[in-house]
Amino acid sequence: MSEFPYSKAHFIGMAGVGMSATALLLRDSGVIVSGSDEAVYPPISEVLAAERLDCRIPYDPANIPPDADLIVIGKNARLVPQTNAEVAEAFARAAGQGAVRPAILSFAEVLGLLSKNRTPVVAAGSFGKTTSVSLLSHCLLEAGLDASYMIGAAPLSPPAAWRVGQGDLFVLEGDEYPSSNTDDRSKFLHYHPAHLILTPLAHDHVNVFPTVESYLAPFHQLMDLTAPEGLVLAAVSGELSRRFLEDTKRPVTTFGVDQGEWQARDIRLGERSRFTLTHKGAAVVEVETGQLGLHNIENMVGVGAFVLTRQLVSAADYARAMGSFLGIRRRLDRKSWRTSVPIYEGFGSSYDKARSAIAAMKLHFPGRPLVAVFEPHTFSWRNRATLHWYDDAFAGCDKVLVYEPASQGAGTHDQVTQKEILARIRQAGQRAMAVTSCAEGVAALESQLTGDEVVLLLSSGPLGGLIEAIPALCERRWPQ
Secondary structure, eight states, X not given: OOOOSOSEEEEETTTSXXXXXXXXXXXXXXXXXXXXXXXXXXXXXXXXXXXXXXXXXXXXXXXXXXXXSEEEEOOOTTOSTTTOHHHHHHHHHHTTOSSSOOEEEOHHHHHHHHHTTSEEEEEESSSSHHHHHHHHHHHHHHTTOOOEEEOSSOBSSSSSXXXXXXXXXXXXXXXXXXXXXXXXXXXXXXXXXXXXEEOOOOOOOTTTOOSHHHHHHHHHHHHHHSOTTSOEEEEOOSHHHHHHHHTOOSOOEEEOSSSSSEEEEEEEOSSXXXXXXXXXXXXXXXXXXXXXXXXXXXXXXXXXXXXXXXXXXXXXXXXXXXXXXXXXXXXXXXXXXXXXXXXXXXXXXXXXXXXXXXXXXXXXXXXSOEEEEEOOOSHHHHBGGGGGGGGTTTTTOSEEEEEOOOOTTGGGTTBOOHHHHHHHHHHTTOOEEXXXXXXXXXXXXXXXXXXXXXXXXXXXXXXXXXXXXXXXXXXXHSBO
């Protein structure tokens, strides 16, 4: 690992997935790390507890060690000095009001420092980047390559979201969202990729990027940052991806399920799906996977294109790694095997991610009614400008339970109400009902489920505790 210029770091907002993984990377690089947050929930609460990482609750100026020479502040809307005393204390110390004058950085800046003397491989895009980073990291480790990586989620494969390796490769998940409340640059613009994997693009984060042009702009900047001699792989699925690629002048290797230079052919879906990875029409290797959905097959095609083009692993080693990949928590992972009701959780942070998860459920469970339990947690789902998403977001679902929209940051954008969301879904012809508490949601499902359904949980937040309560209900009522 490259020499890091700080020795003691404090993370404000440590319980975020990116923040916690970065904190653990620093700790394993020899930096003394502490942190704070206002609330911690699974899966990050379990990670922090298992790693015995010091995360103090709630926020308080006294949380910051007096000798911390680095303070990392998250992007959470509450992490501003006007309303958060701990953040105010951090900025006061940075201004020289203390024995030590610490630097204040975002976690993206920290990752840029950690990886600057390595060979960074960045996966970016609107959806699929987390899975692609996890797949690539798992593949490299299974092949015996001692890579470093940071994953913005809680993976089941590899076994942790971070790793400090001794090899040259450093795999990073590149997020287009702003770095911090004081830095509007996209997180991935702090990285300097030697190679880039660009997953499918779709207009997202409309509160930050109101137009398609503003959304694509940082991706063009990222493309320019990628080393001239580096490999750029790009998905071609979706209108926005194709539009982006038409506007770039640098050489790009393309991939997709049924488009691009690298493709998946002869797809056979099942509990264990199979496909043939092809390059320019020629069969390369047969792949088997337990992951659901065509979007996950597309991710595997992109990873295969990278490792095989770069000759990092053999085709056989790549196929074995895809077959042993267990997935990521909250990315279509099955919540319980102790009930006959299949319950999966998809990361429902955007329209395209929700549609991909629903499509996967319909493909793999075609004979079972689909019940979606949905929380409008991200700004994108709660913004009036994207209310039209609900016109077909839940097409294919037999019933939708809509939890109350998150209230955090509601005053910073034109937020819609639960009533408006329900009306839009019903107007589209879908059966939908409101849920205002965990107990109400459990009662509704207990009275309405017959045991023949498949349940899809969609949120990027805690869903009011239903993520844990619904599997418990089904285990009791319909044990396996």
